[in-house]
Amino acid sequence: MGNMLYYIRKLYLVAGYKLIINFISMIIVSFIDGIGIYLLLPMLSIIGILKMDIHNMIPIPWLSKIMMSLSGVLNLPSVLAFYIFVVILQALLQRNQTILSMKIQQGFIRKLRWDTYRSLIEANWIFFVKKRRAEFSHILTTELARVGQGTNFVLQLAASVIFTFIQIGFAFLLSAKLTVLILICGLAIFVFMRKNVKRAKTLGDRSSELSQVYFNGITEHFNGIKDIKSNRLEKSHLDWFQSVCNQIQSNAVNFVKLNSKTQFFHKISAAVLVALFIFLSFEILGVSAEQLMLIIIIFSRLWPRFTSIQSSVEYIVSMFSAFQAVTNLQNQCKAARELTAQNYKFTESLIIEDGIRCNQVSFRYNEDEKVYALKDINLFIPARGMTAIVGKSGAGKSTLIDILMGLIQAEQGEILIDNDPLTSEMLFPLRSSISYVAQDPFLFHASIRENLMMVDPSASDEQLWEALAFSASDDFVRRLPQGIDTIIGDRGVRLSGGERQRIVLARAILRKPSILVLDEATSALDSENEKKIQEAIEHMKGKLTIIVIAHRLSTIRSADQVIVMEHGQVTQQGSYQKLSQESKGLFSKLLGYQAEVS
Numbered sequence: 207m208g209n210m211l212y213y214i215r216k217l218y219l220v221a222g223y224k225l226i227i228n229f230i231s232m233i234i235v236s237f238i239d240g241i242g243i244y245l246l247l248p249m250l251s252i253i254g255i256l257k258m259d260i261h262n263m264i265p266i267p268w269l270s271k272i273m274m275s276l277s278g279v280l281n282l283p284s285v286l287a288f289y290i291f292v293v294i295l296q297a298l299l300q301r302n303q304t305i306l307s308m309k310i311q312q313g314f315i316r317k318l319r320w321d322t323y324r325s326l327i328e329a330n331w332i333f334f335v336k337k338r339r340a341e342f343s344h345i346l347t348t349e350l351a352r353v354g355q356g357t358n359f360v361l362q363l364a365a366s367v368i369f370t371f372i373q374i375g376f377a378f379l380l381s382a383k384l385t386v387l388i389l390i391c392g393l394a395i396f397v398f399m400r401k402n403v404k405r406a407k408t409l410g411d412r413s414s415e416l417s418q419v420y421f422n423g424i425t426e427h428f429n430g431i432k433d434i435k436s437n438r439l440e441k442s443h444l445d446w447f448q449s450v451c452n453q454i455q456s457n458a459v460n461f462v463k464l465n466s467k468t469q470f471f472h473k474i475s476a477a478v479l480v481a482l483f484i485f486l487s488f489e490i491l492g493v494s495a496e497q498l499m500l501i502i503i504i505f506s507r508l509w510p511r512f513t514s515i516q517s518s519v520e521y522i523v524s525m526f527s528a529f530q531a532v533t534n535l536q537n538q539c540k541a542a543r544e545l546t547a548q549n550y551k552f553t554e555s556l557i558i559e560d561g562i563r564c565n566q567v568s569f570r571y572n573e574d575e576k577v578y579a580l581k582d583i584n585l586f587i588p589a590r591g592m593t594a595i596v597g598k599s600g601a602g603k604s605t606l607i608d609i610l611m612g613l614i615q616a617e618q619g620e621i622l623i624d625n626d627p628l629t630s631e632m633l634f635p636l637r638s639s640i641s642y643v644a645q646d647p648f649l650f651h652a653s654i655r656e657n658l659m660m661v662d663p664s665a666s667d668e669q670l671w672e673a674l675a676f677s678a679s680d681d682f683v684r685r686l687p688q689g690i691d692t693i694i695g696d697r698g699v700r701l702s703g704g705e706r707q708r709i710v711l712a713r714a715i716l717r718k719p720s721i722l723v724l725d726e727a728t729s730a731l732d733s734e735n736e737k738k739i740q741e742a743i744e745h746m747k748g749k750l751t752i753i754v755i756a757h758r759l760s761t762i763r764s765a766d767q768v769i770v771m772e773h774g775q776v777t778q779q780g781s782y783q784k785l786s787q788e789s790k791g792l793f794s795k796l797l798g799y800q801a802e803v804s
């Protein structure tokens with residue numbers, strides 16, 4: 207019930223007065239629908255086509271009097287014209303009301319979609335580290351579509367309830383006793399079928415769960431399709447897929463079984479009740495044939511509404527798990543929000559004069575565990591110098607970079623920028639001044655030009671080629687079939703690993719950063735291209751702050767300082783020359799290993 211109220215409140219907040227207009231339209235449409243059919247029969251009797259007593263048909267004295275007074279005016283064409291006019295009016299209003307309902311439904315979904323995507327984009331990095339990405343796609347597509355469908359049912363339910371009340375009103379005027387009987391029967395059946403609503407909720411929850419599993423699975427499988435193919439893992443993935451599909455199928459069939467059981471029960475009970483009414487009307491209540499006919503018409507229109515109400519309730523209840531998944535995700539994102547309206551205002555970059563300092567910085571990915579990814583880090587990264595971070599795999603190099611970029615916050619200790627603590631207000635100016643090239647660089651399914659211009663939409667051709675030349679990619683880009691306008695596929699899949707790295711490097715340079723962070727950014731390059739890039743980076747020394755993570759130590763010879771990390775701690779710090787002479791240190795050991803390998 208709490209869910210329902212929360213949902214209605216949200217719907218009202220988005221749709222506002224349109225919801226009320228929709229509600230009023232529904233009442234008018236139902237009302238006209240009601241009078242159209244009920245007046246046709248009495249009017250046909252007035253003009254003598256049906257031989258029925260008008261007072262029996264309309265047991266409301268003033269209304270039957272008005273009808274009788276029209277007897278001289280009406281004829282068959284005018285009665286039929288009036289009927290057609292009422293139907294046209296009703297159909298026109300119905301059409302507008304249907305469009306309005308759709309506008310409300312789509313407006314609500316658009317708002318939910320926007321709020322969810324925006325809250326995701328504004329959440330901090332650690333939120334993404336802890337969550338599965340496929341969950342976001344699943345919620346933004348499948349679950350939102352389910353909420354949309356559910357909203358349609360909510361509006362339909364409102365229409366059904368209003369229609370039912372109006373029809374009950376008409377029926378009551380015609381025969382109070384019979385209407386009360388119908389209502390009691392309707393209510394009894396609704397109470398009797400209540401357990402179906404609970405079951406619908408369980409099936410809805412299961413449906414959310416299964417579609418999440420399905421979405422996560424297929425996302426993972428297609429991300430790892432090369433591994434699947436090359437390691438002959440197709441069979442196990444097909445088995446998994448088949449098992450999930452079977453579960454989804456059986457869950458959906460169970461829901462339809464439940465829903466059709468409701469409809470079946472309503473149909474049977476309708477037939478039994480009609481028979482019972484006819485019997486009661488003639489044998490006990492002494493209702494006239496005319497009234498009975500109208501009551502049957504009312505009943506045949508009213509009863510399907512009871513069925514549709516019950517059916518809509520089942521669909522709506524099963525939709526709530528999807529709505530809950532959407533709102534839960536929004537709330538989690540809000541709790542992890544780092545980008546606020548205030549932050550959007552900061553568009554300028556931060557100019558660092560002195561350098562970045564870490565003071566006793568510690569960090570854990572999971573605060574419930576003892577293991578620290580970084581422990582008591584003290585270091586200084588001078589502005590416009592080149593700092594290299596080295597260490598074995600898992601030593602904490604990338605985590606340190608994330609802390610320096612303000613992507614994650616230190617659990618203990620502080621980061622100082624030119625001796626001022628890194629505050630949340632400084633995060634965005636800091637990031638605006640950084641160009642970051644990751645180990646696994648990201649490129650969009652677009653042309654090279656579009657991938658480059660993403661960071662500077664006003665860049666000229668000359669600037670693009672300058673950036674490409676810097677990253678030693680101008681030659682290979684010229685040789686591509688469509689040159690710089692070649693589409694490079696999902697994540698740049700149509701390029702080699704080294705080519706991808708070079709394009710991302712060109713993009714990083716095009717941004718004109720004051721801090722360039724290269725996280726194993728040249729690991730996939732051949733020696734010739736790596737040398738070219740190394741030379742280009744050396745030219746930049748003194749102009750911008752460069753932070754490089756490198757496993758290949760030959761690439762960091764020209765660094766101003768080298769930071770050596772081991773198990774989340776800084777164990778050595780100094781110039782390349784100095785560290786290579788510390789024979790007991792890890793750095794000289796790493797140098798030794800690499801000399802052996804080469």
Ligand SMILES: Nc1ncnc2c1ncn2[C@@H]1O[C@H](COP(=O)(O)OP(=O)(O)OP(=O)(O)O)[C@@H](O)[C@H]1O
Pocket residue numbers: 335336571572579597598599600601602603604605606
């Ligand atoms: N998302 C995460 N959740 C939990 N632990 C993590 C996460 N990312 C990294 N870690 C842990 O933090 C430690 C440091 O990882 P980090 O990626 O910083 O190492 P690294 O030195 O960059 O390694 P590599 O050279 O292999 O990239 C590792 O023990 C790793 O298991």
